[in-house]
Amino acid sequence: MDDEEVELSHEQKxxxxxxxxxNAPSGEIQFVAKDVMKLLNDDELYREAASEAFSQxxxxxxxCLEMPGRVxxxxxxxxxxxxxxxxLDPRTAQVAIVDNIKQVxxxxxxxxxxxxxxxYVEEYRCTIDAEIARYVGDTYPKGVxxxxxxxxxxxxxxxxxxxxxxxxxxxxxxxxNFCNGSWRSTWNIEFKSDFQTLEVRGEIQVCAHYFEEGxxxxxxxxxxxxxxxxxxxxxxxxxxxxIIRHHEAEYFSALEVSYSNLPDTTFKDLRRKLPVSRTLFPxxxxxxxxxxxxxxxxxxxxx
Amino acid sequence: xxxxxxxMRRMPPRHSETALSALLTLLPHHSSDLLSQVDQPLQxxxxxxxxxxxxxxxxxxxxxxxxSPWSNKYHPPLEDGSMPSIEMxxxxxxxxxxxxxxxxxxYEGGISSVYMWEDDEESFVxxxxxxKDGSKTxxxxxxxxxxxxxxxxxxxxxxLEDEGTASYCLTSTVMLSLTTDNNTAGTFSLSGxxxxxxxxxxxxxxxxxxxxxxxxxxxxxxxRNSLDQVYFGKTKEMVCTLRPPSEVGHMxxxxx
Numbered sequence: 001m002d003d004e005e006v007e008l009s010h011e012q013k014x015x016x017x018x019x020x021x022x023n024a025p026s027g028e029i030q031f032v033a034k035d036v037m038k039l040l041n042d043d044e045l046y047r048e049a050a051s052e053a054f055s056q057x058x059x060x061x062x063x064c065l066e067m068p069g070r071v072x073x074x075x076x077x078x079x080x081x082x083x084x085x086x087x088l089d090p091r092t093a094q095v096a097i098v099d100n101i102k103q104v105x106x107x108x109x110x111x112x113x114x115x116x117x118x119x120y121v122e123e124y125r126c127t128i129d130a131e132i133a134r135y136v137g138d139t140y141p142k143g144v145x146x147x148x149x150x151x152x153x154x155x156x157x158x159x160x161x162x163x164x165x166x167x168x169x170x171x172x173x174x175x176x177n178f179c180n181g182s183w184r185s186t187w188n189i190e191f192k193s194d195f196q197t198l199e200v201r202g203e204i205q206v207c208a209h210y211f212e213e214g215x216x217x218x219x220x221x222x223x224x225x226x227x228x229x230x231x232x233x234x235x236x237x238x239x240x241x242x243i244i245r246h247h248e249a250e251y252f253s254a255l256e257v258s259y260s261n262l263p264d265t266t267f268k269d270l271r272r273k274l275p276v277s278r279t280l281f282p283x284x285x286x287x288x289x290x291x292x293x294x295x296x297x298x299x300x301x302x303x
Numbered sequence: 304x305x306x307x308x309x310x311m312r313r314m315p316p317r318h319s320e321t322a323l324s325a326l327l328t329l330l331p332h333h334s335s336d337l338l339s340q341v342d343q344p345l346q347x348x349x350x351x352x353x354x355x356x357x358x359x360x361x362x363x364x365x366x367x368x369x370x371s372p373w374s375n376k377y378h379p380p381l382e383d384g385s386m387p388s389i390e391m392x393x394x395x396x397x398x399x400x401x402x403x404x405x406x407x408x409x410y411e412g413g414i415s416s417v418y419m420w421e422d423d424e425e426s427f428v429x430x431x432x433x434x435k436d437g438s439k440t441x442x443x444x445x446x447x448x449x450x451x452x453x454x455x456x457x458x459x460x461x462x463l464e465d466e467g468t469a470s471y472c473l474t475s476t477v478m479l480s481l482t483t484d485n486n487t488a489g490t491f492s493l494s495g496x497x498x499x500x501x502x503x504x505x506x507x508x509x510x511x512x513x514x515x516x517x518x519x520x521x522x523x524x525x526x527r528n529s530l531d532q533v534y535f536g537k538t539k540e541m542v543c544t545l546r547p548p549s550e551v552g553h554m555x556x557x558x559x
Contacts, residue, residue: 008328016325023314023322032313038306039329140546170545181541204489206545208538209313214497216534217315218542222489252546254488259539261447262493263531266481269437269445270453271527275408283401283516284509 013040014049021053022060025209025217026182027173029057030103054100055084062169062184064144065105067096074098074105077186079148079165088115090148091129117153121162124191124233125149131237132166135245140183143170150188158230164189166244181208181218187244196230200243204251222251304336311341317480317494319343342476342496345434345454347414350374358416358432360456372399372416387420391427395419398512402431405516409523410435413453422460431457431519437481449490450482455526457519461511464504469511473501473518477526495534497526 008016017036024032033054037046058076067074067089074080074089074096081087087096088111095115097107117125129147136143145168152162166189171182185204192199202225208218224247228239258266263273275281307326314322323341327334339361347356352374357363363370368381372395377384387395398417406415413435421427435441437451460472480494501522505514 013329016329019325020310020314020322023318025313025315028313032310035306035309039310039326142545172541172544179537179541181538181545183542183545206542208541210534210537210541211312213499214495214534215312215314215316216493216495216497216530216538217317218535218538219315219492219494220488220490248546249549250487251489252548255491255542256548258483258488258491259535261483262535265445266447266451266483267527267531269448270410270435270451270479270481271523272409272411273524273527275405276411277408281405281408281516281520283513283520 010045013042013045014052017046017049018053021049022057024057025180026061026171026207027175027180028209029054031175033101050101054103058098058100058103061171061182062167062186063103063171064169065096065098065103067092067094067105067108069108071108073144075144075146075167075169077146077148077165077167079150079167079186080146082115088148089146090116090125091146117149117162118156120156121149121153121164124236125164127233127237128164128166128189128240131241132168132244135241136168136170139245139248140168140170142172143168143183145169151190155191159193161193162191164191166240168244168248178212179208179210182206185244185248187240189240191230193230198228198230198236198240200226200228200240202226202244202247204248206255220255222254224251304330304333304340307333307337308340315494316478316496317492319478319496342456342478342498344452344478345432345456347434348378350376351378352376356414358414358434360418360430360432362418362420362428362430362458363416370418372396372418387418391419391421394429394512398429398431398515401512401516405520406433410453412436412441426460426462429459429461429515431455431459431515447483448481449484450480450492452478452480454478455523457522459515459518461515463507467507468504469507469514470504471502471514471518473503473515473522475499475501475519475522475526477523477530479530493535493538495530497530497534499526 017040020032020036021029040046059078063076064073071092071094074087076087085098089096093111094108095111096105098105125147132145136145148165150163150165155162166187168185173180183206188201190199204222206220210216226243320343323343326337346359349356350371350373355373357371359369365381365384368377368379368384370377402415402417406413413433415433418430433455435453437448439446456476458474462470464470476498478496482492484490
């Protein structure tokens, strides 16, 4: 251990604080924040670290916040971020003003025209959103979804390219049962007019944390690609929803397979359930091991 | 300290080393508390006398050196490093030998070390350590794991009682991490650590090593079982809550 006591710089302390905050399991950043605050014992420093870490954490965990006035929910992602504390909800054409550290939406304002996509893009976005919302409603009991235009939002005609992003986020927090978890998927869809194709790129992340008298975490990540042809908005949205439904179902069964392989194959490479001999270890014979050794030594026989 | 321990209960177990070193830099004055209370993945060194690897822990450390159970020498060399009594050393040698066989039976590889020392006239402590690298490049024979590690720490306090009995108090910690990686399932990683305690009063007729060994064997099976069945099971349950398997999902009618 290094005995030199070099006083940490402000910047270093902040980085450490941020590391802890960003590594908080789904839904646990507020608990981690309390501990980090105590550790730092410096409100100013904590505020700096928190303001950077929370905004990053909220986006990467795609948390969902309720907008005031019963307008609906807004999902916090990197795709719909207008300002550090402003997130567009395209479904309601509202912009949510959020307090990142408190993780609440404090106000809404109508989106400006130039914050919204062209009507050509919006037609695709809106029909896909409706189709995905139906799928998410059927599949994820606590799921939310949203569709954003992330590129070429001013595209007007069939010959221009644009890109949409579908996000699906479902989380379940039950700290009373010592268990939290989340499912997050993002699907980028590139509309390529040249080839009349849609390129689909998906990324799914699942985490779970169980912490009753222990700390066990599941962390998974999967990427996949697919494509389909350019069609009218209605047909397009059905095709896209089918692609997403298919890949997510396939991934879910792959997860089930990974779990069912655990006890007998995967885990065995770490520690077997039973010894190679298939009987409990003969501890009562242990004195014999050393006896034999002593005998061997005393008599000077053996190798 | 309380906040530090709180954080350790939430940080991903596979990042526990990073988390611990972050805490150490932040709280240099609590370093000995942190090192003794936070379980961290085990490290090993190679005994220069016989090329055998041994595991490092607080129990075989003196200053910056660690005593090998194989040669009884400190690495790097240390003059007047503390040594177990002759009797303890005898038990230690035997325990290391037997535990090597035990470890091979259950782990098919890995490294183990046992350290013994006297507490006072009536009691002594044994520390049994196992480190297994189950990754493809390590001792994973079946090659299922991209990355896999199992570290077990068993500390057992033995107190001699009347009439040929002794009380044993075993505290065991297992830390593990495993990652599989393939095309259909992507990366799938589980990591965790749990700690349990077991107390027993036993006759010493068959010897301390026999009693300690049986307790450790029982405890390891229990820990493996709860990790596998309970802890991993709970994370699977969570995944199925987030996305109920299709039969259930389809039967559910939309709310509106």
